[in-house]
Amino acid sequence: MDGELGAFLRSRREALRPEQVGLPAGPRRRTPGLRRAEVATLAQVSVEYLTRLEQGRDNRPSPEILAALADALRLDDADRRHLQQLASVDQHRQLCAGERPMVSRTVRPTVRTLLEALRDRPAYLLNRLGDVLAWNEPFDRLARPLGLLDAEHPNLVWYLLADERAREHFPDWADLADQQVADLHRLRGGDPATDIFAERLDRTVGEPFRSRWQRRPVAAQSSGVRRLRHPEVGPLQLAYETLELAGDQQRLTVAQPADADSAAALDRLLGRRPGSLRSVAG
Incomplete structure (x- = not known):
């Protein structure tokens, strides 16, 4: 994360059009976007100070200066939160010297029980790198024919960006790739494992990953609808909801059909007959 505060400010300055x-x-x-002098004028700071911030030679801006820069750069709420987080990481680095947040790969038993209880809806658990740590049977039936679970340790980000089958199966592949990279960047949190993973993606995938990573996106959607071309049951529209398990730095995503045709297709995939009764324990 060294220099990330300045790099983030520069990325937003270069993305902002003069008009x-x-x-x-x-x-x-x-230069793309605004000049430093223009942002400095809008934020009422000196060009020299903004240069020091962008070059990583000053990483302790006051809350007032952060707010002024956020206003000048027209940052949205997600970018403002990320900017504040970066400033906090830089200002408290010495207090946490030697400490790095570890990537969680342990699934709590209660979370596994919750996944198993979702018998009719595909659900899966990711960590901050996009590793698929656990999933239920409906998700297995949904994702395995796509090739998502082929690897011994499947990773959603790697599959979407490095596996050509992902482009075939997801009509909105570009938007989905944007979201996954945004999540990867948003949850980075000073962890060197994320940078190592990003370097591997850069070497393997190249421009489709690199251009997204360099934009430093942080606004990812926690809910929405994804379209899928499934090789066994055809087109699907699945509404998803993502829950953050903050203490574990993990995300639980649950999907459900977004329309009647998708509900019927999902029933076929899961071997269910609509309207049939099923036993309930207890």
Whole structure:
């Protein structure tokens, strides 16, 4: 995370168009987005100070300066939270010297029980790297024909970006890839394992990953609808809801059909007959 505060500010400055802040674009601009001097003027800080921040030579901006920079850069709520987190990480680095948050790969028994209790809906558990730590039987039937569970230790981010089958199965592949990279970046939290994983993706995948990672996205959707071309039952639309297990730094995602056709297709995939009775324990 060294220098990440400055890199994040620079990425947002370069992504902001002059007309978004009421400035003329002009024909002679040689830099993407806004110039440092323009952001400094909008935030009422010196160009020298903004340069020090972006170059990582100063990592202790006051809350007031952070707020002014966030306003000048037109940051949304997710970007503002991430900026505050980066400033907090930098300012408290010495208090936590030598300590790095570990990537969680242990699944609590109660979480496994919850997954098993979801008998009719695909559900799975991810850690911050996108490792698929646990899943239930409906998700196994849904994901295994896609090739997602082929690896001994499956990883959703790696599958989406490095496995060509993902582009075939997910019509909205680009949006889904954006979301997964945003989650990877948002949950980075100073953990070197994330940077090592990102380097592996960069070497293996190249530009489709690199361009997304360099944009430093952090706004990921915790719910929505995903379209899927399933090789066994055809098109599916699945509404998903993601729950954060903050203490474990894990995410539990549950999917359910978003329309009647998808409900019927999911029933066929899971071997269920609509309207049939099933026994309930207890």
